[in-house]
Amino acid sequence: MEEKFQHIYKEFENSPDTLGILSVRKKETQESFTDFFDVIVVVIVKMETQTNVKHYDCDGRSVALHLVTEKEIFHWMITGANRKVIEWVFKGRILFNRNEAVTSLRERLNNFHAVDQEQKIGVEFAKLIRYFEDGKSLYNGLNFLDAFHHFLRALQHLARLNIIEQGRYPEITVWEQVRDIEPETYKLYQELVLGEEPLEKRLELLMIAIEFAIRSNLKIGSVHLLTVMEKRTGSWTFEELAGQREVQEYIIDLEVVIAYLADHGVIEKFEKDSCTPGVSYLNYHLQER
Numbered sequence: 001m002e003e004k005f006q007h008i009y010k011e012f013e014n015s016p017d018t019l020g021i022l023s024v025r026k027k028e029t030q031e032s033f034t035d036f037f038d039v040i041v042v043v044i045v046k047m048e049t050q051t052n053v054k055h056y057d058c059d060g061r062s063v064a065l066h067l068v069t070e071k072e073i074f075h076w077m078i079t080g081a082n083r084k085v086i087e088w089v090f091k092g093r094i095l096f097n098r099n100e101a102v103t104s105l106r107e108r109l110n111n112f113h114a115v116d117q118e119q120k121i122g123v124e125f126a127k128l129i130r131y132f133e134d135g136k137s138l139y140n141g142l143n144f145l146d147a148f149h150h151f152l153r154a155l156q157h158l159a160r161l162n163i164i165e166q167g168r169y170p171e172i173t174v175w176e177q178v179r180d181i182e183p184e185t186y187k188l189y190q191e192l193v194l195g196e197e198p199l200e201k202r203l204e205l206l207m208i209a210i211e212f213a214i215r216s217n218l219k220i221g222s223v224h225l226l227t228v229m230e231k232r233t234g235s236w237t238f239e240e241l242a243g244q245r246e247v248q249e250y251i252i253d254l255e256v257v258i259a260y261l262a263d264h265g266v267i268e269k270f271e272k273d274s275c276t277p278g279v280s281y282l283n284y285h286l287q288e289r
Contacts, residue, residue: 020102022092055201
């Protein structure tokens, strides 16, 4: 099987576009980690291709080959999307490593650059606020099971935020990581999921705790957006902020973040007259820091 398996990826070794090749084999206790394939092959390339995934049968064993670019990997690292591929890159066995490209990639993923870290914190902070505010609205509407789902998601983003603040990458098993890094967040998770209080009471107590956590992380969580706003001394419209390349990774949550920061005095919201009487434009600018 091994010789035939090598034929699947050998063609990529000869391409100057290939930076590295890794393999991940299925473990019986973690079948879903490899999407139920016996072997995953990750080929890291410079340029995007039209065909991203190929499936093979190799002497009765299933193999999935994924073509990914460095750009995609760093995009997924920042956004938290496609975390499984990031795990494959971290834990896979290196089969080909052109000019130590895979080694360098792992080092950068494992040790955030300051800019990467600020942006990723901004992404997780935005999602934390989004799920918390949506959960709070659902709770106030007496939709407790839906509120439970949103508060659980908010806790997951809080946990990921805690891990990133320590300069580490959040793995799929995020609660194992956060148990030692931030026991208080882990305790909130346990109380929500395993607590014996009625659900309504658990959610009520959790709302208070998450609100406190958001305010505690307000300074570090808003650094990325405030750095973008510091690019000029004047005010910003929402459209201008939304058009900035740096915020595209959390553009879907940008409105709720701006509203939250304005409500809590981190940025200032003010009105500018429009051509229509009684209608004003909303602009935003930095408070004195």
